[in-house]
Amino acid sequence: AQTVTQSQPEMSVQEAETVTLSCTYDTSESDYYLFWYKQPPSRQMILVIRQEAYKQQNATENRFSVNFQKAAKSFSLKISDSQLGDAAMYFCAYRTGVSTGKLIFGQGTTLQVKP
Amino acid sequence: DTGVSQDPRHKITKRGQNVTFRCDPISEHNRLYWYRQTLGQGPEFLTYFQNEAQLEKSRLLSDRFSAERPKGSFSTLEIQRTEQGDSAMYLCASSFRLAGGRTDTQYFGPGTRLTVL
Numbered sequence: 620a621q622t623v624t625q626s627q628p629e630m631s632v633q634e635a636e637t638v639t640l641s642c643t644y645d646t647s648e649s650d651y652y653l654f655w656y657k658q659p660p661s662r663q664m665i666l667v668i669r670q671e672a673y674k675q676q677n678a679t680e681n682r683f684s685v686n687f688q689k690a691a692k693s694f695s696l697k698i699s700d701s702q703l704g705d706a707a708m709y710f711c712a713y714r715t716g717v718s719t720g721k722l723i724f725g726q727g728t729t730l731q732v733k734p
Numbered sequence: 735d736t737g738v739s740q741d742p743r744h745k746i747t748k749r750g751q752n753v754t755f756r757c758d759p760i761s762e763h764n765r766l767y768w769y770r771q772t773l774g775q776g777p778e779f780l781t782y783f784q785n786e787a788q789l790e791k792s793r794l795l796s797d798r799f800s801a802e803r804p805k806g807s808f809s810t811l812e813i814q815r816t817e818q819g820d821s822a823m824y825l826c827a828s829s830f831r832l833a834g835g836r837t838d839t840q841y842f843g844p845g846t847r848l849t850v851l
Contacts, residue, residue, distance in 0.1 A: 623776075652837060656842075662844070663738075663842050663843060663844040663845065664777075664825070664842040665842070666839055666840075666841075669839070671837070710776050710777075712776075719782070719789070719790055720765055720767065720782060720829060720831065720838060720840070721767065721779040721782060721790065721792075722767075722769075722777070722779065722840065723779070724776030724777050724778070725776050726774075726775060726776050727774070727775070727776050
């Protein structure tokens with residue numbers, strides 16, 4: 620069975636600085652997708668960034684980028700120029716490439732942004 | 735698009751009572767997912783529908799849980815004889831997957847927070 624592990628329960632960053640959130644996963648599959656979701660306090664979860672396992676190029680979305688290391692089964696999220704609005708719970712998620720679309724989430728990392 | 739909506743947002747019930755939650759997906763989305771999230775944890779998959787067909791159920795979905803998606807539109811999740819361990823946030827997500835497609839993006843609703851006393 621696939622598992623997702625986020626080993627940092629809490630992280631903090633100074634506004635305008637860069638922070639990296641870690642995620643590792645375990646799978647025997649070669650075809651899968653990885654996601655980072657953001658869940659602000661009392662607000663709904665939104666997709667931050669997505670990575671297809673068959674793509675070697677790391678995904679980027681504005682200030683958000685990932686470091687995807689397939690052999691190491693590592694998928695970290697880098698947030699550049701951190702803003703107060705980035706404060707949230709961040710979840711790493713795995714999805715198999717076959718027909719099921721269910722997401723397997725990590726435990727989450729709470730990010731605090733200090734002004 | 736108005737996004738995924740869920741009703742109610744909060745539900746407090748006594749142990750042993752039945753509760754029902756509703757999820758309205760984004761219009762035209764053919765897939766609908768239910769997840770459960772306990773405090774400080776990541777969401778856990780419960781079940782999903784492709785149109786009106788329920789294609790997968792988690793082992794977390796005991797016999798007390800039932801989900802429906804009549805006509806492939808909104809979905810309901812019912813919990814019978816609630817227990818204190820059912821207290822959690824119940825999240826709904828929807829997506830559109832093309833026939834033969836490989837991927838889709840799930841859009842989440844705000845969730846229904848259930849408290850069982």
